[in-house]
Amino acid sequence: MSGMTMSQKILAAHAGLDHVEAGQLIEADLDLVLGNDITSPVAINEMAKFTKSGVFDKDKIALVPDHFVPNKDIKSAENCKCVREFAIKNNITNYFEVGQMGIEHALLPEQGLTLPGNLIIGADSHTCTYGAVGAFSTGIGSTDMAAGMATGKAWFKVPSAIKFNIVGKPSKWVSGKDVILHIIGMIGVDGALYKSMEFVGEGIKNLTMDDRLTIANMAIEAGGKNGIFPVDDITIEYLKEHAPGKEYKVFEADTDAQYDEEYTIDLSTLKSTVAYPHLPENTKTFDEIEDIKIDQVVIGSCTNGRIGDLRAAAEVLKGRKVAPGVRCIVIPGTQNIYLQAMEEGLLRTFIEAGAIVSTPTCGPCLGGHMGVLASKERCVSTTNRNFVGRMGAIDSEIYLASPAVAAASAATGKLSQPSELGL
Template structure:
């Protein structure tokens, strides 16, 4: 019997093997190689150094300038020029220019470029997002990206797995963000180091696709090699809308698959959760949170900039105004999400509430632009990392939260539960 997890089966297939076991080194064929405007120029320079003669497949590379786009300075303009010219030279099908681009990990599934059973690498640590669709996807360095673009292959060490067995249904105002913060708080930022985080159980059916994207996105924040969800009816519906006619393979874990550990989580028992500085594992619920005044709120990112995130925030902000002295920045993750939010009246809701709405960008999440923090400032953010200096000054503080908590906090000027609004 094979005794393989979902992730191990995908790796075995792409390595042309019947069976793989944890710790085994394999070379596997890639379905997609991803890069952005920060990591791609390094990979492109590496390809030149290797003397690589073009790319392995112009249809299996995605280049998404999203970190400093529209360009904030000369350096970012040069980086984007490098990516643009490389894409043109190699006739890259999936290059997304300003006006068409979005935050990469929201854009690629929306465009139908990531499907179940795929093996995907990206020179960005949150590439693990696509596990929500039943793909094996993981972040790599720019050198691995270069090798992937040139050869269509990559080396992997087969990961062992941790199973998260979900039951029940999330309460009102509690989302996938709260679940993943709860998990990271429980196991720590290295609790799943180089392991596959596999989500199973009847509770999975009660998580929206956007919830699943958020959870898989932050697998890396627990040290995970990847996060992965089973393919169910909800996944199939998503694919019908975003990847119509595209072929894919559904892999299922063997019943006797081996897991290093199993955690049982009742979704109905979860509460709104906030990760305190300076690690995502510093998770607290509102019975452990005192009076913390804030300066800024960011609602967006590859973690929480999807349409359901904006709807959740808009529902709380509608007909209200953010607190005096608070800055609230709302960033739809893609142009399509921006347009949908516009059509649903949400952009007016945000602006009337005193928020600023930005074009899609990763900007503030990595302290790039569009919301950099000054010395001593505190920010509630729906992003994925709250390391020292992540969003600006090294003595600023980032509190990671759901869009619901972020919107409620913007209204009160302090970290607040949506239940108290």
């Protein structure tokens, strides 16, 4: 019997089994079920058909209206009303609306709701973010969310795994976004289809928690079932700050765990990376990039709206102006990040540069609001997807990049990296 990966160990423990194999079907107990303002109403309507009324545990459900919030139209207002009424009726502890809310995948780790060893499902594909803290977390459909809220259980097919051995130290402007874009460019958008992307190696100590959250967040963009990092000193420090006193269990992969493939990623060789339209795998580095004039820059989202991201963007924009004809939209991931950015003077930097700062929202990432693109417009965005029509008009173009590259592009009016500004 071969050893288990970190993800397999978490699944086995939650299924009450000593051992699981890739491909095995299991039913497992859930630590957290997540939904937002788009996916929760569907799940809530499904629950109305169940014989069982109510939720399995009011403390283990998180409802975060974040996609079309503050409400952009009547339909989004009705969706949020549905979620609000359900949260009140079921006395849901972790309901976060305007004023407390943030972008769900930035908010839940910050609130200490995602812990090492947890098994988490969310009716949002980027639920894989929480692997950054050593949890098994994955996106599911709204009907699975409904069953999860009612029973506290879900079915899983145990994934096989790909091992990414991270070595070296990244250069100044290379961040977690560049790491994951490099990987997706290398293996493709289906390169990890239904597999666990497990990140290990001595280079991990050179990745901040914000970097890790970004990398795990975009595991789904490589087709991954989940992305996961081991628990180390950086994780423990993060948990001391965000989940003080909470108990958790650390799982480690067996030395003889089986992996379908193994890759080594040397951080010291990575360069600023951009995903061209219309797939995250369509990556280029700046030695391959021609002049591309842009209309809009978005710095934010569940991928890159954290304080480290805003600091990088502000460092690039400090003392500079957004280029004429460019709209630069900055969206802090949560209220706490907004406040921290304000106290550090980052918001002043953005506003003096000619950018705007929004309340936390998913907004433009999915073509929702706060920056929808018109025909033939080009946007450099720190979000996670650049599919056709993702941010608006079907003939608009999205270039995915790090906050540093997005900020540099805002300053020059074309796709640029910080070194072009002498940084």
